[in-house]
Amino acid sequence: MITVKKLVKRFGLKTVLRGLDFEVQEGEFVALLGPNGAGKTTFLRILATLSRPSFGEVRVAGHRLPAEAAAVRSNLGVVSHLPLLYGDLTAEENLQFYGRMYGVFELRKRIDEILELVGLTSRRRDLVRTFSRGMQQRLAIGRAILPNPEVLLFDEPHTGLDQDACDMLDGLLREVAGKGRTVVMTSHDLARVEDLASRFDVLSRGIISASSKRNEMGKNNLLDFYRKALAAAV
Amino acid sequence: MNNIQEIAEHKPTPGFFSAVGAIIWKDLSAELRSRELLSAMLVFALLVVLIFNFALELDAGTRRVATPGILWATFAFAGTLGLNRSMAVEKDRGCLDGLLLAPVDRSAIYFGKTISNLAFMLIVEAVVLPIYSVLYNTNLFNPGLIVVILLGSVGYVAVGTLLSSMAVQTRTRDVLLPILLFPVVIPILIAAVKASSGFLQGLALTDVMPYINLLIVYDVIFIAAAYMVFDFVVEE
Numbered sequence: 001m002i003t004v005k006k007l008v009k010r011f012g013l014k015t016v017l018r019g020l021d022f023e024v025q026e027g028e029f030v031a032l033l034g035p036n037g038a039g040k041t042t043f044l045r046i047l048a049t050l051s052r053p054s055f056g057e058v059r060v061a062g063h064r065l066p067a068e069a070a071a072v073r074s075n076l077g078v079v080s081h082l083p084l085l086y087g088d089l090t091a092e093e094n095l096q097f098y099g100r101m102y103g104v105f106e107l108r109k110r111i112d113e114i115l116e117l118v119g120l121t122s123r124r125r126d127l128v129r130t131f132s133r134g135m136q137q138r139l140a141i142g143r144a145i146l147p148n149p150e151v152l153l154f155d156e157p158h159t160g161l162d163q164d165a166c167d168m169l170d171g172l173l174r175e176v177a178g179k180g181r182t183v184v185m186t187s188h189d190l191a192r193v194e195d196l197a198s199r200f201d202v203l204s205r206g207i208i209s210a211s212s213k214r215n216e217m218g219k220n221n222l223l224d225f226y227r228k229a230l231a232a233a234v
Numbered sequence: 235m236n237n238i239q240e241i242a243e244h245k246p247t248p249g250f251f252s253a254v255g256a257i258i259w260k261d262l263s264a265e266l267r268s269r270e271l272l273s274a275m276l277v278f279a280l281l282v283v284l285i286f287n288f289a290l291e292l293d294a295g296t297r298r299v300a301t302p303g304i305l306w307a308t309f310a311f312a313g314t315l316g317l318n319r320s321m322a323v324e325k326d327r328g329c330l331d332g333l334l335l336a337p338v339d340r341s342a343i344y345f346g347k348t349i350s351n352l353a354f355m356l357i358v359e360a361v362v363l364p365i366y367s368v369l370y371n372t373n374l375f376n377p378g379l380i381v382v383i384l385l386g387s388v389g390y391v392a393v394g395t396l397l398s399s400m401a402v403q404t405r406t407r408d409v410l411l412p413i414l415l416f417p418v419v420i421p422i423l424i425a426a427v428k429a430s431s432g433f434l435q436g437l438a439l440t441d442v443m444p445y446i447n448l449l450i451v452y453d454v455i456f457i458a459a460a461y462m463v464f465d466f467v468v469e470e
Contacts, residue, residue, distance in 0.1 A: 050331055052469065074337035082328030084335075088264035100256035101336035103248030127267070143332070 001026045001151060001182040002047065007056035009042055016042045018206035019056070024199075026150075029183040031197035033190065033226055038203045040186040044155050047184065048078045061150050074102070077144030077152045081159035083136040084143065087129030091120050091139050094128055095146055102147040110146060118142040118172060134165025138172060145176050152176065154185035158192055170196060194222045202229035253338040257346025261320070262353065271319045275358045279312035283362060287369045297370055302430035305366065305374075306423055309359060309383075310390065310416075316354050317394040318411050320347065321402040330402070334468060344464040348395040348457075355387050378433035378442065385449040386426035389456060393418050396460040400467050425449050 004022040008015065016039040024030050034040050045051040047060055049069040058065040061075040078084075085094045095114060099107040115121045118138040128136060137157060144152060154173070158166050173196060177183045187193045193200070200222060202210045210229030217225055265271055286304045290296075324330040324347075333343050363383075367374045394415055401410040425448040432442035 048331075048335060050334055050469070070337050070339070073335055076335065078331070078335055080328060080331070082331075084328045084332035086260065086264055086323075086329060087327065088268045089260065093260075093263060097256055097260045098332065098336070100259075101248060101253055101333070101338060103252065103337075 001028075001061060002184065003057070003059040004047075005057040007043070007046070007058060008054045009039070009046060009051070010054045016206055017046075017053075020203070020207050022201070022208055024182055024184060026182055027180050029177050029196060029198045030185070031193035031200050032184060032186045032203055033188075033193070033200060033229075034186075034203035035230065036188075039206050040203050041155055043203065044078075044153050044184065044186055048076060048153055049073055074147065075150045077147070077149035078155070079137075079140050079144045079152070079157050080155040081157065083128075083140040085128045085136060085139060088127060090125050090127055091115065091131070092124040094139065095143060098143050099146055104147050114142040114146055117145075117175070119168075132165070133160050134162070134168060137161060137165070137169055141169075141172055141176060150182060152181050152183045154183065156186055156188065158187065158189055166192065190222050190226060200225065202226060204230055248336070248338050250339055250342050253336065253342035254346045254349065257333070257343060258350050258353075261347070261350035264323070265354070271316055271323075272354055272357060274319065275312045275316045275354065276361055278315055279308050279358050279362050280365060282308045282311060283366050283369060297372055298434055299431070301366075301370065301372055301374075301434055302427045305362075305430065306386070306427050308362060309355070309387070310419070310423060312358055312362075313355050313387075313390055313394060314412050314415060316358070317351060317391070317398040317415075318401075318408055320351050320354070321395075321398040322407065325402045325407075330399075330468070340465045340468065341461045343468070344395060344399070344460055347399070348391055348460075351395050352387060352391045355391055356384075359383055359387065372434075374434075376433050378439075379430055382426055382429040382433065382446065382449070385446065385453060386422055386429075389422040389449060389453045390419055392453060392456045392460055393422075396456075396464060396467060399464070403468075422449065422452050425452070 002022065002024040004020060007017050007020040009017040020043065032040050032043070042051065046053050046058060046065070049065060049072055052066045060072045063071040065072060089097065092111060092115070095111045096107065099111065104110055115124050118141060120135065120139055120142070123131070123135065128139065131139065157169060157173070161169060170192065185193065185197065197214065199211065199213050200217070201208050209232055210225065212225055283304070290300065324333065334340065363374050366372070397414045397418065398411050401407045401414060404410055425445040429442050429445035429449065432445065
């Protein structure tokens with residue numbers, strides 16, 4: 001579903017990604033781990049068509065980037081630590097707007113389904129700026145899955161959420177990921193992703209320095225795996 | 235084949251005009267609620283008109299000569315305020331990324347934002363004109379002048395929307411936009427002031443036409459240029 005070969009990303013003289021190789025099969029849930037500044041967000045922005053690769057090959061849902069960016073975007077849902085929602089519109093109006101931008105069929109029915117799924121039906125006519133951070137993040141997930149994308153990209157979705165909101169978000173992430181979707185999620189929080197992802201990749205110094213499937217790794221071994229991957233990359 | 239794949243293979247593509255319409259609807263709905271942008275532009279424009287009125291204390295003859303300059307200075311400054319705010323709203327909550335992630339031709343985003351910004355600017359102008367007429371005792375209800383204001387505003391907003399989408403990505407966006415914008419819109423401001431002056435002084439249409447033509451050419455060139463480069467401007 002996602003194939004990345006020898007990806008390089010430079011900002012002026014600074015090289016952030018240094019020949020990164022990455023592959024995700026259909027239906028996989030990959031947690032992309034790494035320290036601050038490792039290039040996780042840069043990598044996700046390239047997959048999301050928001051940034052161009054300097055060199056290398058990137059394919060998402062069978063389409064090459066950046067040449068077929070529009071085709072990739074119609075198969076992509078993105079959630080970041082910012083909600084990408086308009087505070088002066090209601091929850092329903094935000095979904096209506098994004099639905100029109102994606103050309104979603106039977107939009108009204110789909111909005112009802114999404115609001116039900118994210119548990120915001122009773123708040124559908126409230127302005128988003130009156131929502132708590134957790135509610136905004138749930139609506140952001142609703143926005144991302146509105147056009148029924150094959151691939152979901154989550155960039156540190158737990159940032160700024162309290163414990164209860166994180167738990168609620170995890171439940172929602174499991175639900176949206178469990179429908180055959182391919183998911184790539186960046187995170188710092190190992191404890192959170194341990195139960196969510198089916199594979200763990202560590203991005204360090206601009207390359208994937210280690211990768212392991214959950215069933216290949218014993219329970220509670222993620223921290224150990226992560227530390228070893230970072231040490232090996234130095 | 236799973237459910238997601240089936241749906242993905244029959245993905246509808248949103249139409250260009252539908253996306254433009256959605257952005258205009260979104261901008262107008264949000265503004266109708268917050269009234270942040272329009273109120274700031276209006277208050278600023280009215281203050282400029284008032285300050286000029288008290289500072290200059292013009293006689294009837296000088297008033298006719300100074301009016302186009304005062305009007306266009308007011309529109310330009312208030313317009314910059316609106317352009318800055320309009321793009322800042324998109325950037326602050328990451329909504330610009332939300333727009334860029336939509337599977338539409340990115341020029342639809344440019345045209346949607348341009349039309350919304352133009353609507354805000356025209357509303358401000360529609361309020362300022364009658365107030366100016368009363369304060370300066372000058373009749374501004376001249377069809378020629380209205381056409382000039384329309385053409386001038388289109389050009390100003392066309393360039394302003396493009397440059398504000400560039401400036402908004404920087405830390406110094408509030409300062410950067412006027413620095414980028416004013417040198418580029420000098421031709422449009424000069425042509426608009428000259429054409430407005432011609433109509434207010436009752437010159438023949440043939441004397442004013444060169445400036446009107448300049449405004450039309452400027453509008454066409456900058457809209458075409460913005461259409462071509464917007465995709466690159468908004469990308470990192």
